[in-house]
Amino acid sequence: MKKILLPILLLFASSLILAAYPVYYKEQYYKLYHIHYIQYPDDSIENIFWLEKAIEADFANPLYALAKIGDKKSWERYRYLFNMHLELKMIEQHLALGSKFDKREAFFFNAPWKRENLDSLKTAETAYKTALSYWPKAKEWANKAESIKFLYLPEVQFWEDEATRIVQGSLDYDRIITKELNRLNRVKLAFENMDEASY
Secondary structure, three states: HHHHHHHHHHHHHHHHOOOOOOOOHHHHHHOOOOOOOOHHHHHHHHHHHHHHHHHHHHHOOOOHOOOOOOOOOHHHHHHHHHHHHHHHHHEEEEEEEHHOOOOOOOOOHHHHHHHHHHHHHHHHHHHHHHHOOOHHHHHHHHHHOOOOOOOHHHHHHHHHHHHHHHOOOOOOHHHHHHHHHHHHHHHHHHHHHHHHHOO
């Protein structure tokens, strides 16, 4: 009896239609973004995909915002902060992606794989430069948010802190990424200068 019942139950379970809901709004796409304990390049690429969708999408109704919206000014500040935060997350994900391909130093024993290392550094450089391209927009959104004075959204405290740090200059991805690109160029030059005598 059990041998007959089990296949019937499996057949019935596989025929059930699982309910799904469509994703339309920034807030919904943002909830699909997640960080893994160990983040592989595919994880970063997946997050970049969801963040790009979030940047392109419209905002949900203020009733479904990630912060309590009481008036038009708080709605305006929320939108500025959210857009800024999405741009910063894009920077972080591109930096995480680039770091997986970045060779922090050109060791002499890597000389036999000079071409592969240079290809890897090129990928890292592309990711870093892409990350840098999101920085002007993030600064613009932060300045717009900070132009609305005496308004505070406690539910998105972290976004508030990010905006303040950007405006005050303590968070400056232009400086951080430029420093990384300069280091990467020194490593690339060291690999390019390697020859048979280097190993």
